[in-house]
Amino acid sequence: MTGEAMMTLIRRSLAALAWLALSHAAPTLAETAPSDTGAAYAKACQAAIAPIPAFDCRNGEVIPITVNGAVPAEYQPGMTCDRPSLLAGVENGLLSGVKKEPCAPYSRALVLRDDTKAQIAVWCRQTQFRPADTHLYDEINMVVHDVGSGSTCWFQAEPKEGSDGIDGSNVQPPGAPGNPWSTPEQLNEGPMACTQCHDASPFMYSPYYAQTKSLPSDPFGKYTTTIGIFNDWPKPMSITTRGNTCTGCHRITNFQSCQTFTPMTYEPSKTEGLDAWGYHFPQSHWMPPGNLHSREQWEVIYRESIAGIEACCQDPTRPECIVTPLPGDK
Numbered sequence: 001m002t003g004e005a006m007m008t009l010i011r012r013s014l015a016a017l018a019w020l021a022l023s024h025a026a027p028t029l030a031e032t033a034p035s036d037t038g039a040a041y042a043k044a045c046q047a048a049i050a051p052i053p054a055f056d057c058r059n060g061e062v063i064p065i066t067v068n069g070a071v072p073a074e075y076q077p078g079m080t081c082d083r084p085s086l087l088a089g090v091e092n093g094l095l096s097g098v099k100k101e102p103c104a105p106y107s108r109a110l111v112l113r114d115d116t117k118a119q120i121a122v123w124c125r126q127t128q129f130r131p132a133d134t135h136l137y138d139e140i141n142m143v144v145h146d147v148g149s150g151s152t153c154w155f156q157a158e159p160k161e162g163s164d165g166i167d168g169s170n171v172q173p174p175g176a177p178g179n180p181w182s183t184p185e186q187l188n189e190g191p192m193a194c195t196q197c198h199d200a201s202p203f204m205y206s207p208y209y210a211q212t213k214s215l216p217s218d219p220f221g222k223y224t225t226t227i228g229i230f231n232d233w234p235k236p237m238s239i240t241t242r243g244n245t246c247t248g249c250h251r252i253t254n255f256q257s258c259q260t261f262t263p264m265t266y267e268p269s270k271t272e273g274l275d276a277w278g279y280h281f282p283q284s285h286w287m288p289p290g291n292l293h294s295r296e297q298w299e300v301i302y303r304e305s306i307a308g309i310e311a312c313c314q315d316p317t318r319p320e321c322i323v324t325p326l327p328g329d330k
Contacts, residue, residue: 150222
C-alpha cells in the first residue's frame, strides 16, 4: 500500500469513528425536549430537574405592603408604599389597558422545594386590589432550578381574557390536565425573556421579595436555560472588576441587572410607587441587605465598585472589565 493510500484509509477510518461517536452520543436536553406544547416542555423539565407538585397559592407567605414602616389601615388603588413590586408600569397581561399596581397587597410566595438537588419557587402575584381572603390572582410564576446542573425552567400563568383572575386555590402542575400555564411559545413571545431580568441568577433579590423567607438563593451557582425553545434565549455574561465589593456577594450580568437594577439599588427615584420612607437612607439603598452603615461609610465601601460595574456595563471591552460566561452544564 502506498503512503497516499494509507493516508486515505486513515482519514476514512477517522471519519467513520467520528460518525459513530456522534450517532451514539447522549442527546442534549435541547434535543430531547420538544417545545411545541406546554405538556412536552413540562415533562422535559420534570425529567431533567424534579417533579412539580400541585399547590394552593393561599398557603404561601404574604408579601408585606407597608407605608412608612407600618401596615396601613386600608389599601387604596394608586397608593405608594415602602417596598413596591418592580413589576409596575406595564399593562396587566391580557387585561388590556389595566396597569399593574406596584403596591397591590396579598401577593404570596411559596417554596415547593429547596434542597441540594432542586429549587422550585412560586409567586402568586396581585397586581390589582382584592380582599385578603381572595383565591384569585393576576399572575402566577414558577421557577424550577436544578442546583447541580444549573438547568432552569420557567412557567407563567395569566388570567383568561374577560375573567376576574386566575383561581389559585388548587393549581395543577404544568403539563397536568386543566392546568392554567401558558405554553412555552406564549412565554417566548416578545422581547421579555425571563432571563432579561433574571440574568444573574434564577431568583431575583429586590426589597419587595426580600421581606419574605420564601426566596431560594443560588447567587454563584450554575445557571442555564437549555430545555426546549428557551435554549435559544441569549446567554447572560457575568461582569465585574478586580476586587469589586458588589460581586463579592452576588453576580451582576449584562442584561437588566446591569442596565436597570444596578442604578435602582442606590437611586430611589427609579422605583415606581416608592413612598417618602423609601427615599431615606438606608432603605433607599438596596445593598447590602440590612444595611447598618452610615451614608458616608456606604459611599466609601460601595460607590467605587458600583461605578466600575456601570462603566463595564456600558463598555465591556474596557481593560479593567472581567467578562465571563455563567457556569452551567450544556
